Amino acid sequence: MQTEFSEKFYLDTEGxxxxxxxxxxxxxxxxSNWKLAAGGYQSLLSVEIKKFEFGNFTIEAHFNPGRIISSSAKVDAKSINxxxxxxxxxxLPAEQKAVMAFDNYxxxxxxxxxxxxxxTIPTLGHVPQLIKPxxxxxxxxxxxxxxxxxxFYNGPKCGASAPDHMHFQAGNSGFMMIDSDFAELSKSNSKIIxxxxxxKTLFVTGCLRNFIAIESDNILKIASEFELVYNFLNENGTEEPMMNLICSFDGSWRLLIFPRIKHRPTYFFEEGEKKILISPAAVDMGGVLIFPREEDFxxxxxxxxxxxFKQVTFSDDDFHHLAEKMMASEKG
Ligand SMILES: [Zn+2]
Incomplete structure (x- = not known):
């Protein structure tokens, strides 16, 4: 399954x-060489932005028509198959090139x-989107x-438009509101678990989307703390618990876990005037809501x-309950 394509697929990165x-x-x-990509980045220049201030954090709304395919993607098993x-x-299109990132990514x-x-950072092989391994x-x-x-990572049932092919994404830091809001939120809106x-594991509340932050400079420690959270979220389930992840590294890691209860809000499924096409994923959890249609924007x-946010993320009650269970277990 792997590397069956031509060497020309990889860009020369010598030096x-x-x-x-x-x-x-x-x-x-x-x-410079791929019209579709050139057009995509050119169109970013005309993205319209509205800013909503909520005291100690900010949410931006972006009108970005280029995202219509992803936001409206059918991700049921039949459509995917x-x-x-x-x-x-x-x-992949002939113009698209790759560089090796790490391992088989x-x-x-x-x-x-x-x-x-x-x-986009996919694996070479066609394997399902699953975070634990x-x-x-x-x-x-x-x-x-x-x-x-x-x-960042979008779970197969909460934002990934290719739930059948393992992938992460990366974007320049400073773009998502959480990048600048985290310092203040972690001081004023958090509880150390x-x-x-x-x-260090924090539960952050009072910012529309309750989330967990794990900070460490030890990769094994942060991975095992993530696994603990994963297992608590997955207590009764056989499938991956719904979540979006945003990871950053500046000498040490900060992993943000946004537990989800629903993929898309009711507005998505309405017809006519009532419809608002929004399909929240990691970037939206990071404080940048993407609206591909002007009438919705x-x-x-x-x-x-x-x-x-209320419709697709953990309620305060459920989040506090999760925090209590985790604190009890970490003590024991
Ligand atoms: Zn694939």
Whole structure:
């Protein structure tokens, strides 16, 4: 299944040693040689933005018509089975090039960007989107890309438009509101659930989407703390608990876990006037809500934003309950 495609698929990165350098060369190459990507990044210049201030944090709404395919993607099993996988190397457009990222992950330029620099990081093989066996790879990719990027993950049932093909994404840091809001939120809106010399786990509330933050400079510690959270979220389930992850690295890791209860809010399924096409994933959890249709962008209010988050993320009660269970177990 692996590397059955031509060597021409890989961009020449001779002379470059770090992943950010290779990513930069790939990006420059693709916007100069691939019309679709050039158009995608050109269209970012006309994205309209509305800012909503909520005291100690901010949510932005972006009108980004380039995202219509992803936001409205059919991700039921039947639709997925019937379409050619757009992350499999054999199905990629001839103009699309890759660089090796790490292990069996490759870096691709996302031609339908949200970020100024937006990469998709799929595995070479066509394997399902599942985080548990891949968490260490997420952390490693984040450290290799360094402080210039956030690396993120959308669960197969809460934002991934290719739930059948394992992939992460990366975007330039500073773009998502959480990048600048986290410092204040972690001071004023958080509760420490666990802390020792090497790892700290916080529950962050009061910012529309309740989330968990794990900070450590020890990859094994952060991975095992993630597994603990995963297991608590998965107590009764056989499938992966719904979650979006945002990881950053600046000498040490910060992994944000946004537990989810629903993929899309009711507005998504309405017809006519009542319909609002919004399909929240990691970037939305990071504080940048993506609206691909202008008629929806015009309807956004503070109330709508509050309700969208309320519908798709953990309630305060459920989140506090989770925190209590975790604290009890970490003590024991
Ligand atoms: Zn595939």
């Amino acid at each position: 470059l040693s770090t992943l950010p350098e290779k990513a930069e060369r790939l990006f420059e190459h693709q916007i 019937e379409r050619p996988c757009f992350l499999c190397s054999k199905n 490759i870096l691709l330029v996302n031609p339908f960007p949200i970020f100024d620099k937006h990469f 891949e968490i260490t790879n997420l952390l490693t990719l984040s450290s290799l890309l360094g402080k210039g990027y956030s690396v 666990f802390e020792d010399a090497e790892v 015009e309807k956004i209010t503070t109330e709508l934003i509050v309700d969208v």
